[in-house]
Amino acid sequence: MRVRRHLKLRTQWWLIAIVTSLLVMLMTMDRTMERFDNGIYDHLLQLVPSPSSDAILLVEIDDDSVRRIGRWPWNRATHAALIDRLNAAGAKAIGYDVLFTEPTDAGNDDALARSMASGAPVYLPVLPGLSSGSGAAAILPIDLFRNAAAGIGGATIAPDPDGVVRAAPRSDQGPGRSQLLMRVMAQSLAGGRKVSLQGRLIPFGGGAGRWPEIPAAAVLAGEVPAEFVKGKIVLVGVTASGLGSRYATPAGGVLSGLEIQAYLLQGLRAGTMMMQASLSSCLVAGLLPLWILMLGLGPFRRMPALACLALCSALVLGLSICALMLLRIWLPPSAALTGLALAYPIWGWRQLAATERFMRAQLERLQEQPMLVPQSDVVHTERGVEYTIALLNAAITRHREMRHFVADRLDQLPDATIVSDLNGAILLANVAARKLFAAEVGGLQEGSSAASIMSRCRLAGSGEAVRFPPAIEEPIACEVQLDQGRFFLVGMAGQTSAEGGCVGWVIRFVDVSEARAAQKQRDDVVQLLTHDMRSPQASILAVLETAPSDRISPRESGIIRHYAERTLQLADGFVQLARAENLEYALEEVDLGDMLMDAIDDLWPQSKAKYIDIVTRGDERLLVMVERSLLTRALVNVIGNAIKYSMQGTTITCALSSEPRGDGSMWAVCAIEDQGPGIEPTLKQAIFERFHRGPVGLGPRTNGAGLGLSFVHTVMIRHHGQIECYSELGRGTGFMLKLPLQKGNSTSRDFA
Amino acid sequence: MQGQKRAAVRIAILEDDVALAGLVEMTLAEAGHSCEVFGEGQVLVRALHRSTYDLLILDWNVPGLSGLEVISWVRDNLEIAPPSLMLTSRSAEEDIVAGLTAGADDYVIKPVAPVVLKARINALARRAYPAALSGFEHYGSYCFDTRAETVELSGEPIALTAKEFALALLLFRNMHRALARAYIFEAVWGRNPNLPTRTLDVHISNVRTKLHLRPDNGVKLVPIYSYGYRLEALAS
Structure with a gap:
């Protein structure tokens, strides 16, 4: 949730x-x-190219001028003289940034007005209105000068809240406000072309000292050559310390108001003013x-x-x-x-x-899964990242424990076991494997190859090399000989991931050298019995056969023959039992009816001797996967027993049928019933007890029957079959042999 | 069976047991064959260099070269290899198959009844089958008409398919002789028949049922496990 x-x-x-x-x-x-x-x-702004500087000349009323002419404010006659000098030098226009808002001496005022009116147009600033309310109008120059001047306008400078001057003030907008002096100048100098003040940001380009500056005193003293002034727009203003203000600008310097006005004028004239988006x-x-x-x-x-x-x-x-x-x-x-x-x-x-949350959910799921090794629970009280860290810690511990667990269990396996990836690189090897392959691989270091180990193995028998990795991803088991020495049963099983794909191999080496040696010994015993013990018996019989009848009496000859044949039978019975127990069965598909017929034919002399009729019932074809000789021998033993215990002239019935097993498959059943004396219930129990006993050769000595039935039992069990015995005293005995019926069993006898 | 008089057959016997060798020699002499007994494999091989025998009876376990090795030598070195019969105490099925696949024409386990030995030897010695002019071949109570491809048991005609008839005739003509599955296949179905192996067993089973090849009729069909079949006539 x-x-x-x-x-x-x-x-x-x-x-x-x-x-x-x-x-x-x-x-x-x-x-x-x-x-x-x-x-x-x-x-x-420093990247913006600086404007051309040769059209504007700054005439500064600087400290030097004040010192030479006299203290500020100057007599208006001096101003008139300055304008006259500039006119005489051929100035194009004069922006005279000095306020003349109240009248002084009439003569001097008149002289100044005359100077303004004659020659180059002169532009005068107005004193901006007090900031209190919209009604405050600007204070204009007195009428005399207003009429003489070419235009008037505001020449204030408005720094931004951070004290840096970036834009022209907005003072020329709205009712009752005067236009900017510089705009007025630019407009009139443009000759009718409309000068837009759309962009208010001033294109500062060169910082201080960008514009040519000359002191007003030098102009008044006639020290400035006329060509220096000729054709230029002259801006006159106060820069003397204490009189004129200085402002910080974005161009990276402190400029006088006059210089700022010059940048503004140039921007307006060149149309390089910049606009706020x-x-x-x-x-x-x-x-x-x-x-x-x-x-x-x-x-x-x-x-x-x-x-x-x-x-x-x-x-x-x-x-x-x-x-x-x-x-x-x-x-x-x-x-x-x-x-x-x-x-x-x-x-x-x-x-x-989100990642952390997902990780936590996954880790919690992991935590909930049952664990093979005991682990401490993560306390759920912690929240947030600490909880996740605890979970992750637990998961890492779990993984480490798991690997340790796997390695541990692997080490505990008695057989050499190797886990490799698909290409044969060894990922894990247990103690037994390290010991076994230490000499050549030099201690199974991770990264050494399973293929190099398999190259030391040869298939037992054929001596062929063992393929690795195997072609098919199915469990493979084969017996190999390692370095022409010990024998191993090698099992290779595909290692599957949780998703089901094959990701590697688990290879197990089971040492079967001893088992092989034991097998060899058993084979030798069987060999002894089958040949070395049988041969003398055969010779005895041959001697009896060839001996002249006057040298040995028929009765003694008969007794000797009987014992020799008994010995042969015992040897045969033992050999057959050993085969049934040890042999690797070569299974083939055989009709149970055919084998029954073989068995009955084999016993024909015995049954004929006792006038016993052997009847077969059921002509269904019952295909079973069996080792034909062993199963036929088993049938011979069962029917032979029936003949042995039956009275002369009775009938033995062999019925073939099939019956369902319950799991969908079928049994092939052969029921052999005689009309003999039956078996005592206690003896019947004994028969079955004997069936469950191990090798009969070690069991109590009885007559041949025990050996025969032990053989039958072994053969049936080895074929995944069953044997049942039912008997009624005085009525007869029945043995029911059941074998798994082959699938796709054809019931028709008219094949081909 | 065929009542004609057979020519004497020269037989080499490899057997180190004097009593057994004596019995075999006696039995075969009774049947009119001449025998020579060898106690060691090498001695037999030396004899085979200089003289010809029509048939070999070999014990498996003898001093020197074993019976099986003698068979291999014969197969490899003699232009016309005489038929051979293993007569041995080795009774295991694997040994029988090993002997037969190594090249022995028959395999008899000791002790052997003289009558059985005689029948087997005669079957091996019989190299060609004299085609009866009449087209009728009699085997006990069975009578084969090779032209009409019909067979009668005690005068009663029995219906067989063509393949079943061929198979039955093959078995009877090779009475007492072990027939390999491959040999039967080739004789009845021709070369390289692409048939399931069960086909032969089914046919054998059918022939056995239809012709009642049971001891009651004087014959016994014996499967030789994983090798083939042999039809035996029982001594009456």
């Missing part, structure tokens, strides 16, 4: 995108980031990179997240620089950058949180 409470990552993506978008919009509209934007702007373009420029970033992080992931962030940031800055340089529009980048800087870590954090 806890997982349910967490929003899907997709929803979180939308949330982050929308919230950061809103934040960017808010910051853009609220100008929250203005200080940062200003900093960026100030730096970028509109709110809508700011919003677009702010939101576009943010969404590119969000799409790049979320649904359209094409590159690393960090690269995406760098790209988007570069886009923002590039957009700002290009707009400023090419379009002269200032697009503040800070809001957009802040948006990117917020969205990226938040999204990363949410992703990390």
Whole structure:
């Protein structure tokens, strides 16, 4: 249920995108980031090429001028003289940034007015109105000068809140406000062309000392050559310390008001003023990179997240620089950058949180799974990352324990066992394997190959090399000889992953040298019995056969023959039992009826001698997978017993049938019934007890029957069959032999 | 069976047991064959270099070269290899199969009844089958008409398919002789028959049932495990 409470990552993506978008919009509209934007702007402005400087000349009423002419304010006659001097030198226009807002001596005023009216047009500043309310109008120069001047306008300078002058003031807008002096000048000098003040940002380019400056005193003293002034727009203003203000500018220097006016004038004349971007373009420029970033992080992931962030940031800055340089529009980048800087870590954090949550859920699932080795439970009281860390710790411990457990169990296996990957590189090997292959592989280091070990093995018998890795991913078992020495039963089983694919091999070497030696010994015993013990008996019989009848009496000859034949029978019985127990069965598909017929034919002399009729019933074809000789021999033993215990002239019935086993498959059944005396219930029990006893040769000595039935029992068990005995005293005995019926058994006898 | 008088057959016997060798020699002499007994494999091989025998009776375990090795030598070195019969105490089925596949034409386990030995030897010695001019071949109570491809048991005609008839005739003509499965296949179905191995067993089973090849009729069909079949006529 806890997982349910967490929003899907997709929803979180939308949330982050929308919230950061809103934040960017808010910051853009609220100008929250203005200080940062200003900093960026100030730096970028230095990239803007500086304006041409040869059209404007600054005449400064500087400290030197004040010292030489006299203390400020000067007599207006001096001003008139300065204007006259400039006119005489051929100035194109004169911006005279000195306030003449109240009348002084009439003669001097008249002289100044005359100077203004004659020659180059003179432009005068107005004193901006007091800032209290809209009704405060600007204080204009007195009418005399207003009429003489070519134009008047505001020449104030308005620094931004951070004290840096970046834009022309807005004083020329709104009712009752005068136009900017510099705009008035530019307008009238442009000769009718409209000078726009759309862009208010001043293109500062060269900082202080950009414009040619000459002291007013030098002009008055006639020290300035006329060609220096000729054709230029002359701006006259006060820069003397204590009289004129100085301002910080983005171009990286402190400029006098006069210099700022010069930059403004030049910007207006050249049309290089720069514009603050509109709110809508700011919003677009702010939101576009943010969404590119969000799409790049979320649904359209094409590159690393960090690269995406760098790209988007570069886009923002590039957009700002290009707009400023090419379009002269200032697009503040800070809001957009802040948006990117917020969205990226938040999204990363949410992703990390989602990963952690998933990991925790998986680790909890792992924790809930039953463990082979005991482990401590993770306390659930801890929350958050500590809990996850605890879980992860537990998982790592679990993995380590598991590996240890596997290695441990592997070591405890008595057989050399190797775990390899699909290519045969050895991943694990137990103690027995290390001991076995230490000499040649030099201690089973990880990375040594199973193929090199298998190359030392030869298939027992054929001596062929063992293929590794095996072609088929099925369990493989074969007997091999290692370095022409010991024999091993090699089992190769595909190692499957939890998903079911084959990921490697588990190879087991079971030492069967001793078993082989024992087998060899048993074979020798059988050999002894089958040949060395039989031969003398055969010779005895041969001697009896060839001996002249006058040398040995027929009775004695008969007795000797009987004992020799008994010995042969015993040897045969033992050999057959040994074969039934030890032999690797070569199974073939045989009809049970055919074998029954073989058995009956084999016993024909015996049955004929006792006039016993052997009747077979059922002509169903019953195919069974058997070792034909052993099964026929088993039938011979059972029927032979029946003949042995039956009275003369009775009938033995052999019935063939099939019956269901219950698990869908069928039994092939052969029931052999005689009409003999039957078996005492206690003896019947004994028969079955004897069946369960081990090698009969070690059991109590009885007559031949025991050996025969033990053989039958062994053969039936080895064929996954059953044998049942039922008997009624005085009525007869029956043995029921059941074998698994082959699938696809054809019931028709008219085959081919 | 065929009532004609047989030519004497020269037989080499490899047997180190004097009593047994004596019995075999006596039995075969009664049947009119001449025998020579060898106690060691090498001695027999030396004799085979200089003289010809029509038939070999070999014990498996004898001093020097074993009976099995003698068979291999004969197969490899003699232009016309005489038929051979293993007569041995080794009674295990694997030994029988090993002997037969090594090249022995028959395999008899000791002790052997003289009558059985005679029948087997006669079957091996019979190299060609004189085709009866009449087209009728009599085997005990069985009578084969090779032209009409019909067979009668005690005068009663028995219906057989063509293949069953061929198989039955093959078994009877090779009475007492062990027939390999491959040999039967080739004789009845021709070369390289692409048939399931069960086909032969089914046919044998059918022939046995239809012709009542049971001891009651004087014959016994013996499977030689994983090798083939042999039809035996029982001594009456």
